[in-house]
Amino acid sequence: RKEVEQDPGPFNVPEGATVAFNCTYSNSASQSFFWYRQDCRKEPKLLMSVYSSGNEDGRFTAQLNRASQYISLLIRDSKLSDSATYLCVLTHQTGANNLFFGTGTRLTVIP
Amino acid sequence: DAGVIQSPRHEVTEMGQEVTLRCKPISGHDYLFWYRQTMMRGLELLIYFNNNVPIDDSGMPEDRFSAKMPNASFSTLKIQPSEPRDSAVYFCASSWTGAKNTGELFFGEGSRLTVL
Numbered sequence: 001r002k003e004v005e006q007d008p009g010p011f012n013v014p015e016g017a018t019v020a021f022n023c024t025y026s027n028s029a030s031q032s033f034f035w036y037r038q039d040c041r042k043e044p045k046l047l048m049s050v051y052s053s054g055n056e057d058g059r060f061t062a063q064l065n066r067a068s069q070y071i072s073l074l075i076r077d078s079k080l081s082d083s084a085t086y087l088c089v090l091t092h093q094t095g096a097n098n099l100f101f102g103t104g105t106r107l108t109v110i111p
Numbered sequence: 112d113a114g115v116i117q118s119p120r121h122e123v124t125e126m127g128q129e130v131t132l133r134c135k136p137i138s139g140h141d142y143l144f145w146y147r148q149t150m151m152r153g154l155e156l157l158i159y160f161n162n163n164v165p166i167d168d169s170g171m172p173e174d175r176f177s178a179k180m181p182n183a184s185f186s187t188l189k190i191q192p193s194e195p196r197d198s199a200v201y202f203c204a205s206s207w208t209g210a211k212n213t214g215e216l217f218f219g220e221g222s223r224l225t226v227l
Contacts, residue, residue, distance in 0.1 A: 032212070032214060034214035042220070043202060043218035043219060043220055043221055044154065044202075044216075044218055045218070046213075046214060046215045046216070049213070049214055087153075087154070089214065091214070094212075096211065097142055097206050097210065097211045097214070097216065098144065098156060098159050098166075098167060099144075099156070099214065099216060100156065101146075101153055101154035101155075102153060103151075103152070103153030103154075104153060
């Protein structure tokens with residue numbers, strides 16, 4: 001079983017739509033969680049951390065549910081520039097920086 | 112400031128040949144990571160170093176793969192002999208101790224390897 005499971009998509013949504021991605025993880029001891037963004041043929045870049053209480057960064061909201069072992073990313077008012085692959089990421093230890101990545105969910109925002 | 116620099120950006124080689132990928136981390140970073148990305152398996156951590164010392168190489172697929180970090184500004188990932196299934200994008204990333212809780216790794220642009 002993969003450590004991090006994501007729906008690969010693709011998700012095709014119109015501009016202005018709200019879209020949500022989920023990610024599940026198998027190791028209940030996983031400690032820290034993040035979302036990365038990867039544009040086509042580019043390197044991954046950190047989008048945001050995911051906190052237990054949920055957190056928001058502009059149009060992006062991340063949630064963590066430890067009991068069900070999943071995290072989510074909600075994007076409101078989608079922009080064309082949001083088109084990318086979103087990677088679910090975790091660590092096994094608090095403060096560790098060796099990251100484990102999901103295979104990603106591809107989002108295309110359509111004009 | 113320069114980011115993580117990888118070379119070559121693209122390499123096409125024949126099965127059985129030796130491949131060497133190179134990485135220069137961001138100056139001042141004390142962690143260096145090698146990842147491999149394929150469509151099927153996504154990003155896989157191969158090995159990482161702290162202060163030039165390998166910490167965890169459990170992700171290295173087999174003995175054909177080796178990585179070194181002779182100094183703080185240079186690392187290599189070597190595949191010998193290469194096989195078609197090694198075809199992937201190999202990313203190098205760096206980070207520093209002060210950023211350990213942030214989850215932020217700084218990735219290079221990757222080396223796209225094709226083994227024929």
